[in-house]
Amino acid sequence: GTNTSVGKSLDHTIVGIDPGSGHMEATAKALDEYELTDWNVISGSGASMTAALKRAYDKEEPIIITAWSPHWKFSTFDLKYLDDPKLIYGDSEEIHSVGRLGLKEDLPEAYAIFQRFKWNIDDMSEIMVAIEDGTEPDVAAQNWIDNNQDKVAEWTDGISNVDGDQIKLVYAPWDSELASHNMMKLVLEDIGYDVTLSVVEPGPMFSAIADGSADATFAAWLPITHKTYVDKFEGKLDDIAVNMVDVKQGLAVPTYMKDVNSIEDLKN
Numbered sequence: 001g002t003n004t005s006v007g008k009s010l011d012h013t014i015v016g017i018d019p020g021s022g023h024m025e026a027t028a029k030a031l032d033e034y035e036l037t038d039w040n041v042i043s044g045s046g047a048s049m050t051a052a053l054k055r056a057y058d059k060e061e062p063i064i065i066t067a068w069s070p071h072w073k074f075s076t077f078d079l080k081y082l083d084d085p086k087l088i089y090g091d092s093e094e095i096h097s098v099g100r101l102g103l104k105e106d107l108p109e110a111y112a113i114f115q116r117f118k119w120n121i122d123d124m125s126e127i128m129v130a131i132e133d134g135t136e137p138d139v140a141a142q143n144w145i146d147n148n149q150d151k152v153a154e155w156t157d158g159i160s161n162v163d164g165d166q167i168k169l170v171y172a173p174w175d176s177e178l179a180s181h182n183m184m185k186l187v188l189e190d191i192g193y194d195v196t197l198s199v200v201e202p203g204p205m206f207s208a209i210a211d212g213s214a215d216a217t218f219a220a221w222l223p224i225t226h227k228t229y230v231d232k233f234e235g236k237l238d239d240i241a242v243n244m245v246d247v248k249q250g251l252a253v254p255t256y257m258k259d260v261n262s263i264e265d266l267k268n
């Protein structure tokens with residue numbers, strides 16, 4: 001049937017992202033739970049996944065990617081998530097701001113901002129799309145801040161300035177987190193912090209906060225995506241606040257793949 005041709009046309013391969021991501025863990029679980037025994041997911045990075053997507057899309061060839069929203073790929077390409085009746089990828093996820101133990105005492109002004117920091121998918125997407133269109137991340141972030149001073153003021157109003165205190169933010173190499181961390185770096189610099197951004201894989205991102213070598217991340221996707229990491233470091237992380245709601249992860253395909261609408265459809 002057509003489903004078998006989909007499997008054969010894709011060499012039963014799903015194009016994934018970095019191996020330590022929650023996406024890849026969820027996708028491995030999905031292959032198991034949906035009994036997609038002859039399928040495999042290849043790991044790579046956010047960049048290699050979007051490059052493969054562009055190559056296939058430009059030739060209207062089939063492709064299945066591990067996907068998440070917000071992400072610029074949904075405005076560049078016409079994509080649809082595959083239904084996930086077993087909810088392996090969860091329903092709607094949240095992005096949390098997570099800090100090291102002791103952060104509240106050591107950096108109270110930053111902590112107070114992290115407790116208030118909250119924005120929505122459109123805010124993050126505006127920065128992400130600008131970066132994808134060639135704007136430098138810090139310039140795209142500053143432009144967003146300039147256009148959203150009222151929203152930023154909700155996080156910073158009444159917070160006293162600091163005098164060069166150092167703060168180290170860590171995040172994983174995903175375009176969504178590139179946007180959020182470049183934006184928050186500028187917000188914290190405006191308050192007087194000396195901010196360092198470090199890009200690390202997801203595992204080291206959580207372990208750096210757990211061992212105190214980093215101060216915070218705004219890139220913890222929960223309750224499902226990063227559950228393994230948060231459980232692993234139980235008691236060593238401060239789940240400060242939710243900074244975005246209604247985010248999503250799953251498998252996605254270009255809408256021109258008419259016959260594929262659910263993960264169940266991949267079973268041949």
Ligand SMILES: C[SH](C)CC(=O)O
Nearest residue numbers: 021022023068174221
């Ligand atoms: C790529 S998603 C933002 C997070 C994850 O999959 O770990």
